[in-house]
Every structure is written in C-alpha cells, then in structure tokens.
Amino acid sequence: MNTSPLAGEPRPIELWRRLAWPWAAFWLLMLAVGMQESLWSGELQFWRTLVNTVTSALGATVLVALQTRRINRRNHLLNQPLKWFLRAWAWMPLQLVIYVASIYGLRLGIYALAGSRYRHGPWGEVFAYDATAFVEFYVLFGGIIFGVQSYGAWAAERVRSAQQANLARQAQLAQLTQQLQPHFLFNALNTISSLIHSNPDSADRLLTRLATLLRAATDASQRPEQSLADELTLLHAYADIMTQRFADRVRITWDVDAAAPGCPVPTLGLQPLLENCFRHVVERRSALTHIAIRARHDTGTLQIEIEDDGETQRLPDTRGVGLGNLEGRLQSLYGTQANLALQLRPGGGLIVRVTLPCAH
Known part of the structure; x- marks a missing residue:
C-alpha cells in the first residue's frame, strides 16, 4: 500500500475537521457528567469542575494532535491490525506519565492563581485512576482512528481501481487506434503475405505474433x-x-x-x-x-x-x-x-x- 496520502485517505487536518464536532460534544458531555457528580456530592462548584474538565480536554487534545501528525505513516500496516496498534501504542507509557503530570501541574497552577487549594486523594490512587481512564481513552481513540483510516484506504483503493480500469480502457483504445493502427496492420499483413510462398514458416510465425498483439490489446482493460x-x-x-x-x-x-x-x-x-x-x-x-x-x-x-x-x-x-x-x-x-x-x-x-x- 502506498504510504503517501491518496485521494480518499484523510490527512491529519481533514481528520480534525471530521472529528471536531464529536470531539467538542464529548468534552461537553464530560463537563455535564462532572457537574452532575458535583450536585450529587452536595457541593456544586462550577469553576472547579470547569477547570478539571478543561485541563483534561487540553491534555487530550495535545495528545491527539501528536498522534495524528504522523497518522499516514502507519497506513502500510492497515492490513496488519496488530502491528498497526502496536506501532500506535508504542509511546503510550511515556505519554501517560507526561499527560498525568501535565494536567495536574496545570490544575495546581490554576488553583494557586485563584487563591485556592487543589484537593485530591493520595497520589497513588490519583495516578491509578487517571492511568486507567487514559488507557481506556487511548484504546478507544486508536480504534476510531484505525476505523477512519481503514475506511479512507478502502475508499482510495476503490477510486484507484476505477482510475486503473478507465486508463486501461483508454490504453486499449490507444493501442487499437495508434499502436495497432491500420497502416501497421496493413504493413504487417503485407509482410506476412510476401513470405507465404517463399518462407511459409516465417509467415506462420509472424501471423501468430500479430494475433498475440491483437488479443493483448483487446484484453488490456481486463488485465491492467x-x-x-x-x-x-x-x-x-x-x-x-x-x-x-x-x-x-x-x-x-x-x-x-x-x-x-x-x-x-x-x-x-x-x-x-x-x-x-x-x-x-x-x-x-x-x-x-x-x-x-x-x-x-x-x-x-x-x-x-x-x-x-x-x-x-x-x-x-x-x-x-x-x-x-x-x-x-x-x-x-x-x-x-x-x-x-x-x-x-x-x-x-x-x-x-x-x-x-x-x-x-
């Protein structure tokens, strides 16, 4: 499979355009869930929920941007899903550590600027919780990207196959009207005719060669x-x-x-x-x-x-x-x-x- 983007294969910027609204809707849903949990706890603090959700969304967006920058470099592995996912997840442990450290660093900084203290549980439990959520998100997003890229490659292959069939038909017409044009056929038949009596074996061999060319020209569209x-x-x-x-x-x-x-x-x-x-x-x-x-x-x-x-x-x-x-x-x-x-x-x-x- 060609590693360069083909017609129908989504480039990173095109992928972002397709996923922008679903991505925004997902984080609005996460904000709504956070608000609901805050209500259930009996302590509604909108700005804290907003800060937590926005920092998570920002970290996830940066992570997704890094993933999609080189997305087409894995296209040659789309027919080998296991290798595709292993390549996509190769840097997940390092990205997990950077992601968790970044969002909590942002939260601590924002809370400090607001003159408040960011409350959280023991760091071990916090890391375990966020690591689990991160892995789930990572796997889910990888599956979505794999599906989008596979569909794009399939669509591109259909377009390319149609182009090949069309060009093969054009080639067939070109062969019949140019390469095997009437003056070539006339000269070939004239050459064969001149050999029929003097050298029948050569005439028979050339006639077989001519039939081979004519058959290939008419079959070109079926076998590009x-x-x-x-x-x-x-x-x-x-x-x-x-x-x-x-x-x-x-x-x-x-x-x-x-x-x-x-x-x-x-x-x-x-x-x-x-x-x-x-x-x-x-x-x-x-x-x-x-x-x-x-x-x-x-x-x-x-x-x-x-x-x-x-x-x-x-x-x-x-x-x-x-x-x-x-x-x-x-x-x-x-x-x-x-x-x-x-x-x-x-x-x-x-x-x-x-x-x-x-x-x-």
Whole structure:
C-alpha cells in the first residue's frame, strides 16, 4: 500500500475537521457528567469542575494532535491490525506519565492563581485512576482512528481501481487506434503475405505474433498489469514483425536481468516505447539503427530502458499520446514510486527509462 496520502485517505487536518464536532460534544458531555457528580456530592462548584474538565480536554487534545501528525505513516500496516496498534501504542507509557503530570501541574497552577487549594486523594490512587481512564481513552481513540483510516484506504483503493480500469480502457483504445493502427496492420499483413510462398514458416510465425498483439490489446482493460515476462513476450512479438519488415535497417539487443521477469508492469506499456523507435527513427533513416532493450531489478526497483542510436539531438517539447497515456497509468498504478524519463544518448539518439516498484 502506498504510504503517501491518496485521494480518499484523510490527512491529519481533514481528520480534525471530521472529528471536531464529536470531539467538542464529548468534552461537553464530560463537563455535564462532572457537574452532575458535583450536585450529587452536595457541593456544586462550577469553576472547579470547569477547570478539571478543561485541563483534561487540553491534555487530550495535545495528545491527539501528536498522534495524528504522523497518522499516514502507519497506513502500510492497515492490513496488519496488530502491528498497526502496536506501532500506535508504542509511546503510550511515556505519554501517560507526561499527560498525568501535565494536567495536574496545570490544575495546581490554576488553583494557586485563584487563591485556592487543589484537593485530591493520595497520589497513588490519583495516578491509578487517571492511568486507567487514559488507557481506556487511548484504546478507544486508536480504534476510531484505525476505523477512519481503514475506511479512507478502502475508499482510495476503490477510486484507484476505477482510475486503473478507465486508463486501461483508454490504453486499449490507444493501442487499437495508434499502436495497432491500420497502416501497421496493413504493413504487417503485407509482410506476412510476401513470405507465404517463399518462407511459409516465417509467415506462420509472424501471423501468430500479430494475433498475440491483437488479443493483448483487446484484453488490456481486463488485465491492467502483468509480469514483465508476459510483457516481453508481447514486445518480442511486435519486434519480430517490425524486424522482418526492416530486416536490413534495424538490430535489437535484449539485456534482461534474471530477477526482473517476475516484476509487474502495465499491460502493453512497453510496446508504444519500442514503436516510437521504429516510427521516429528506423522509418526515417536508411542507416542501420541499433535498439537496446534493458531491464534491471535492484533493491525493490525495476528499471527498464529502451535506447536507440538515432539522430535525435534534443528532447521533445511535449509527450505524445502513447507516452502521456503510459505516464497516467504509472501514476494510477504506483503513484510517486514510478516515473517515466527521457534522456539524450551521447552521440545522438534517445533513452526512455521507466522506473517501477518491485518488491519480490
């Protein structure tokens, strides 16, 4: 789970806005209870009850503020409630001592300024009573926060899933209208047709590759992610068709780390990157173009590079439909953990680098 706040996850200030009225109502209720106890004792002293309640409310509010400042840092443990609560309660003993000392220090000071004496029972009994109330409050508030954060994470996941499905559908349309556009299909079929009689085995292999690409494009909305191994199968299918068409003008090398194929990647996310190499480099020059495809897995990160040695000397001012769509899918799937970067290759050409999280 992404540790940064997502749409739908309450940030600390938003959480305070949601809980402000219930929080105020709770302490008004505590004030009313204190007044009732004072009446039952036959000694109604409004200002003493008010001071006691206000100091407790102030101490509790400071405690809650400290707890909520770092609330989103525990979001990755929401699916492990025991660890979440242990992390949330780690500082409870120290906070208990500070809380009790603070509120009684405030009460003693306020009573002294009012020229009165703060009456209380033996300190051991006082501490035991307030410690019990503190722990009960701490546990109750922790449960409320856990519930609010869990609901926020669930809502955020629903929003993200909807975004992923929408972007996958857009990707499917982009693949059918751009990556697998009519002129590509015509050229691919024309290449296959030219091989039917002279090299039927190659024609059959390329026809199978084309069917693989078409099936993947229509299934993209149902499977927005797949393993790099499956994605490379599609990329090889596209590369086989294109290298057959430009047999004397392109050479592709593959350098994939042994630990990389199991990492998840967006379905049909790499094909538009390779297609750009053919559209903007191979088709526009007669010299041999070398395309290098690399994938490396290191310390929880997958890095994929597609490099060409074309004549590009400056980075493009804008991203095309394919790159823009891929950036949107990366953001939806992985948030700030993924990015797409363009880099000029020394001597000419372009390097497209995709960085993704991979925990395996």
